[in-house]
Amino acid sequence: MYSKGFRPLSIATVVALASALALVFFYAPNDADQGFVQKIFYVHVPMAIVALGGWVAGGLMAIKHLRSGDRSWDVRSYVAIHLSIILGVGVLVTGAIWARASWGHWWVWDEPVLVSFLIVFLLYCVYYPLRFSIEDPERQARYSSVFAITAGAFVPLNFIAVRLAESFTHPRVLSQTGGNLPGEMRLTFLVSLAAMTLLFVTLWKLELASKNASAQLKRLRTKLNARLAA
């Protein structure tokens, strides 16, 4: 039923998530000027990185689909984009909470990473109406792949444009912390990132297994109905 290696993968995910949470709460020090609320960083940033990676991966899988004509790659691309959109909601919510706590506003327009993320998120939200308003399955797969490739290429381009547009006066939390993170925070961050990546891959495989199972069930049902009718 499940693909090979699914059980060890899910165990690794649980272990990584548990140790990431343990590190966040008991090991990583409180930030000097932001205090406890800075710990949302260990959820927010890994989620954003994994979501963006999932979108780009969805684009690459779509290229594979168009090149090989194998529709299972389109399903893989769809599941990757779908999970990234769910993570994207989490990124925007945790980002807003963090912004409220550290700058006093729920939304700040001069944080280029957050603004770029919103634009990309809005674009990917159109993936669902686009995909599900095309009825022919073969055409649906083809058009969805073209969208996935276009949007995947748009992700880095949009980040360049928004970063250029913002004035360079605002302190850049991400590049600062990414650049000179103290050792304990860096370790916690890397473990959280690994845990989030594992979680994404596990959910991706699970969703694919469930999609395959329901497709198989549908095939068996039609077979059964045909036999009963005969």
Add this chain to the structure above:
Amino acid sequence: MIRAARAILVKDLRLELRTKESVPAMTLFTVTVYVLFHFGLDRDTLEGSLASGVLWVTLLLAAVVGVARLFAAEREQGGIDGLLLAPVDRTALFVAKAAALFLFLCAVEIVALPAFALLLLGPDLLEPLPRLLPILLLANAGLAAVGALVAALATATRAPELIMPLLLLPLLVPVLIGAAEASEPLLRDDPVADRLGRWLGLLTLYDVVFVLLSVAVFDYLLED
């Protein structure tokens, strides 16, 4: 390929000249949006970032109107079957549609820019005009490439008029950033060219990426 693209382009331009459908509608639309902005902002004249923002948002919305009609003749009269049966590359179709949209946008701007200067713009338009031209041309190229791609992408859906603007507008955010930031210093009371090269570079990068991308993926659209 080039001959096929030119034939389709000439067909589209002739159709536009005879029916006078897209360009007059887009132009009228820009003037209407200026009026809306006059009341919405409650300002008689604009300069600087407000002027450049109003100008570019209006042109982007006018492009949405143009993109909505880009495959209209093909869809409504079944011309798309003729085009697809013809033994030509899909790329030719993309090049022709993007070129048509580019020319439509240029034609709209010939009226929309003077209308903007007359109705809303505070500072003089003639002085910064030579430096505005490359911005307009590069932005039109980006709008045309993305517009043709999105129009083709949306035609297969059940509600193209709904999907198209939702797809097009987020994709155009970098064009808006580049064009509005580049025009902003030129539309001040004392126009200066501030960091013009950087924004023209961004627009060029966008155009190159999306033209190449559209040419690469267009073969997979509109084939049935």
